[in-house]
Amino acid sequence: MKLTTPRWWYSRERHHAPFTRMMLTPLGWIWAAVTARRIARTTPVTVDAAVIS
Structure with a gap:
């Protein structure tokens, strides 16, 4: 069974872009x-293994 790419994959119109941007921007902020909160709340860990750089 051959799967082809959907037609909208190659669409050059931008009439859907404003709606998509409006929906995804708040998700990006969240x-x-x-x-940022996860990075700020991490605690340093001392590892006894030697690091070779």
Whole structure:
């Protein structure tokens, strides 16, 4: 069975872009805030293994 790419994959019109941007921008903000909080709340760990650089 051959699977082909969908027609919208190659669409050059931008009439869907504003809606997509409007829906994904707040999710990007939330993702960035959660990631920043996760990075800020980490605790350093001392590892006894030697590091070779």
